[in-house]
Amino acid sequence: MSIASLNEPLNLARDMADRAGSIAMRYFSAGVDSTQKSDNSPVTVADLEIETTLRNMIAERFPEHGILGEEYESKNPDARYVWVLDPIDGTHCFAAGFPLFGSLIALLDEGRPVLGIIDAPAMDKRWIGIVGQSTTLNGEPVHTRSCASLDEAWITSSSPFMFEAGSQRQRYENLQTSSSRRPVFSGNCVAYGLLASGKLDIVCEADLGVHDFMALIPVIEGGGGSVTDWQGAPLTMQSDGLVLASGDKTLHSKALERLSGQPI
Amino acid sequence: MSIASLNEPLNLARDMADRAGSIAMRYFSAGVDSTQKSDNSPVTVADLEIETTLRNMIAERFPEHGILGEEYESKNPDARYVWVLDPIDGTHCFAAGFPLFGSLIALLDEGRPVLGIIDAPAMDKRWIGIVGQSTTLNGEPVHTRSCASLDEAWITSSSPFMFEAGSQRQRYENLQTSSSRRPVFSGNCVAYGLLASGKLDIVCEADLGVHDFMALIPVIEGGGGSVTDWQGAPLTMQSDGLVLASGDKTLHSKALERLSGQPI
Numbered sequence: 001m002s003i004a005s006l007n008e009p010l011n012l013a014r015d016m017a018d019r020a021g022s023i024a025m026r027y028f029s030a031g032v033d034s035t036q037k038s039d040n041s042p043v044t045v046a047d048l049e050i051e052t053t054l055r056n057m058i059a060e061r062f063p064e065h066g067i068l069g070e071e072y073e074s075k076n077p078d079a080r081y082v083w084v085l086d087p088i089d090g091t092h093c094f095a096a097g098f099p100l101f102g103s104l105i106a107l108l109d110e111g112r113p114v115l116g117i118i119d120a121p122a123m124d125k126r127w128i129g130i131v132g133q134s135t136t137l138n139g140e141p142v143h144t145r146s147c148a149s150l151d152e153a154w155i156t157s158s159s160p161f162m163f164e165a166g167s168q169r170q171r172y173e174n175l176q177t178s179s180s181r182r183p184v185f186s187g188n189c190v191a192y193g194l195l196a197s198g199k200l201d202i203v204c205e206a207d208l209g210v211h212d213f214m215a216l217i218p219v220i221e222g223g224g225g226s227v228t229d230w231q232g233a234p235l236t237m238q239s240d241g242l243v244l245a246s247g248d249k250t251l252h253s254k255a256l257e258r259l260s261g262q263p264i
Numbered sequence: 265m266s267i268a269s270l271n272e273p274l275n276l277a278r279d280m281a282d283r284a285g286s287i288a289m290r291y292f293s294a295g296v297d298s299t300q301k302s303d304n305s306p307v308t309v310a311d312l313e314i315e316t317t318l319r320n321m322i323a324e325r326f327p328e329h330g331i332l333g334e335e336y337e338s339k340n341p342d343a344r345y346v347w348v349l350d351p352i353d354g355t356h357c358f359a360a361g362f363p364l365f366g367s368l369i370a371l372l373d374e375g376r377p378v379l380g381i382i383d384a385p386a387m388d389k390r391w392i393g394i395v396g397q398s399t400t401l402n403g404e405p406v407h408t409r410s411c412a413s414l415d416e417a418w419i420t421s422s423s424p425f426m427f428e429a430g431s432q433r434q435r436y437e438n439l440q441t442s443s444s445r446r447p448v449f450s451g452n453c454v455a456y457g458l459l460a461s462g463k464l465d466i467v468c469e470a471d472l473g474v475h476d477f478m479a480l481i482p483v484i485e486g487g488g489g490s491v492t493d494w495q496g497a498p499l500t501m502q503s504d505g506l507v508l509a510s511g512d513k514t515l516h517s518k519a520l521e522r523l524s525g526q527p528i
Binding site for chain 1: 295356357359360361362363364386387418420423424425445446447448449450451454458461462463464
């Protein structure tokens with residue numbers, strides 16, 4: 001699929017983000033009763049309503065494309081073009097009234113993400129990444145900032161509790177404590193958009209699924225940043241869920257050293 | 265000062281919140297270069313500009329009132345009426361592009377907060393608490409929600425790193441682990457507003473100054489919630505900076521037990 005021919009998928013993806021944001025904000029503004037059990041909570045109702053809507057929009061326009069969503073079974077996962085959807089990334093924040101949540105929409109071409117959208121409707125921010133192009137925030141080009149020093153880096157993660165006790169947590173702490181700045185949490189997908197916009201230097205996370213990270217890749221890379229697993233390998237459908245994103249490529253190398261678990 | 269005579273201070277406080285929000289959003293939208301050193305960073309510039317502006321507004325309207333601000337020296341701290349100001353609460357989030365920051369404005373009458381505003385301009389939310397009245401969010405009354413079970417409680421803190429290693433951290437963890445829900449972080453003053461609005465159940469924090477908590481008290485109490493130190497005592501100018509807020513009074517008692525450090 002050439003860049004020119006991404007126009008149609010891009011138009012669809014924008015429409016999908018509009019619809020997802022509209023549904024999410026309806027639940028967010030009305031108030032989600034998060035005291036309900038998670039098996040049928042309004043959070044899940046919002047998730048399901050968004051994913052169903054987006055799946056129908058894809059099926060109508062590109063019936064031959066595959067779809068991987070967080071909530072339902074995969075459709076045509078072996079198709080050349082596969083959409084990867086996370087209807088609401090950051091459900092904890094969504095339920096608590098924090099605006100740091102968003103919908104993630106990615107299009108893969110033979111497993112490689114060529115289009116990614118991070119849409120944060122409660123912040124009125126939409127990042128669009130297209131392979132080979134500059135990432136935009138609400139239509140304006142953005143780029144990461146320079147920060148080659150771990151000591152000065154702003155490091156963020158969705159939660160300090162997302163890391164497994166033992167080696168994984170130790171490796172994270174090895175990175176986190178190398179900065180003199182207090183880490184910020186609860187950013188979810190929005191943190192990656194803010195990294196692409198040069199507001200943050202590192203996002204370090206664990207336990208992510210493909211629906212969590214595929215849309216982020218074109219956004220970060222199109223902003224000039226790097227995103228890999230904790231070994232420095234590209235993120236793929238087979239990745240282990242450990243993700244490191246950096247705005248500065250020199251910083252990324254240093255962060256990978258800290259995550260290696262080896263003495264520095 | 266009777267409730268009726270709070271009208272003039274309230275009008276001033278609203279004007280102050282308008283001005284504070286306008287200045288904060290100018291820096292937030294333009295982007296704060298947080299890689300600068302903190303001694304003269306744009307965050308501090310925004311803080312200082314807001315506090316100076318608010319101090320001038322108070323001095324013009326109520327020259328005899330005292331003022332305690334985060335950034336400058338106290339003025340007439342022994343006056344009957346004292347304003348307590350935090351120009352930007354949540355500077356980490358402010359600098360990182362997270363909308364979870366706000367300006368805090370309180371008016372004390374002989375040490376007791378009779379008026380409090382939490383203004384979160386990037387979220388377009390303003391909570392106003394007035395002693396003896398219902399708290400409002402953007403002009404509409406709000407109230408906390410019922411949640412008498414620690415296991416089901418949503419617990420939040422600005423950072424897991426705000427607690428001192430040792431007994432203080434142990435007491436916090438004793439509370440935090442009593443809930444089966446993953447805690448959410450980085451809410452800053454906004455978390456207390458969301459608690460008053462029934463979106464969260466507990467905010468547990470440490471290392472707070474009077475400028476951090478005085479404005480919260482009328483907001484939380486006017487929403488039906490409780491806010492005390494970790495011993496259950498009212499917050500005063502002499503408090504030790506440990507703060508517990510709960511939406512449900514039964515929950516508050518249970519949380520205090522967990523924070524007591526005694527076996528339950």
